[in-house]
Amino acid sequence: MSSLYxxxxxxxxxxxxxxxxxxxxxxxxxxxxxxxxxxxxxxxxLDPLLVTPAAAVGWLRSGEIIVYxxxxxxxxxxxxLLLLAILPGxxxxxxxxxxxxxxxxxxxxxxxxxxxxxxxxxxxxxERVRADVSKRRARVIITPTxxxxxxxxxxxxxxDGLLTELAPRPTVRARVSVAAAGEVGS
Amino acid sequence: xxRSNRIVNRLILLVLGLVxxxxxxxxxxxxxxxxxxxxxxxxxxxxxxxxxAVVVIVLSLVWILSRGRGRIRHLIxxxxxxxxxxxxxxxxxxxxxxxxxxQPDVTAVSSTGFRMRGRSVLSLRxxxxxxADLARVIRAVDTAVAQLDGVLEQQLPILxxxxxxxxxxxxxx
Numbered sequence: 001m002s003s004l005y006x007x008x009x010x011x012x013x014x015x016x017x018x019x020x021x022x023x024x025x026x027x028x029x030x031x032x033x034x035x036x037x038x039x040x041x042x043x044x045x046l047d048p049l050l051v052t053p054a055a056a057v058g059w060l061r062s063g064e065i066i067v068y069x070x071x072x073x074x075x076x077x078x079x080x081l082l083l084l085a086i087l088p089g090x091x092x093x094x095x096x097x098x099x100x101x102x103x104x105x106x107x108x109x110x111x112x113x114x115x116x117x118x119x120x121x122x123x124x125x126x127e128r129v130r131a132d133v134s135k136r137r138a139r140v141i142i143t144p145t146x147x148x149x150x151x152x153x154x155x156x157x158x159x160d161g162l163l164t165e166l167a168p169r170p171t172v173r174a175r176v177s178v179a180a181a182g183e184v185g186s
Numbered sequence: 187x188x189r190s191n192r193i194v195n196r197l198i199l200l201v202l203g204l205v206x207x208x209x210x211x212x213x214x215x216x217x218x219x220x221x222x223x224x225x226x227x228x229x230x231x232x233x234x235x236x237x238x239a240v241v242v243i244v245l246s247l248v249w250i251l252s253r254g255r256g257r258i259r260h261l262i263x264x265x266x267x268x269x270x271x272x273x274x275x276x277x278x279x280x281x282x283x284x285x286x287x288x289q290p291d292v293t294a295v296s297s298t299g300f301r302m303r304g305r306s307v308l309s310l311r312x313x314x315x316x317x318a319d320l321a322r323v324i325r326a327v328d329t330a331v332a333q334l335d336g337v338l339e340q341q342l343p344i345l346x347x348x349x350x351x352x353x354x355x356x357x358x359x
Contacts, residue, residue: 026250039227039236075206100331
């Protein structure tokens, strides 16, 4: 079981390329089917569906602008496929160490938990606290009520405490800031 | 989660991308680089292309149709002389959902199963309200899972996924 969890967590933290591969291969099937049929017809000396392979090769050699445009588009699609293959494809999630289970938490939930704690400490309405979590950083912004000071250090300590307790991986560091301009009302 | 081979997925995208870029470069700049011009295809070459196209189509279809395998419905299957017993992933979701019923932050519990390295893994998805007390929710699931272990009389490997209410489908309990 213990050897299973790192693998599960790694897979859950990264996007599968199955959809991208399926789309790319479906297009490849269409192109291969068309090219194959044209070549088969030409090999038998039959009339082409659209263009004969010889005419197509002649067009590619013609050096017309449209050929370069087509080549450029093909290269662009190639670069996109290359990026899909190489980029890490991380999902907006963190794993949380646990003795019994492999635990994965959406970054939005983590941000919500941070906002909740910050709101308690700062004693402001829920909509006065914004929090977001990225791979290694959490940002909490508290908008105080005008004239009521907010203890930024206490809020920072609370956020640090939560992140220490949960210990999300990759490690997240919190930065709590209090907006300079407060708002009127509760 | 499925059993799809992700390294090969990446390799396929890499090869397709490189082939497209190379072909585009050859068509657009082959002559400037002094590469030979594309020859007119002979009948032999035409047949070779037909053969290659068939192979590409068959391999592509095999790969596409093999995506997404590995999910299972029955987490546990016992066979004995008295009969057989299967434990469904939905049943587990109900058990865990009941155990979490007193958690105000939890709005839904669902579960599926998948197989990995010859073992059945239970995948639990717990949907929580905005601003939920995450540590408390995880502790509550820990307790629920301890009860589940007692009911099933074994410890299934478990993946717990905690997600926000954006994708929540409310579940009647």
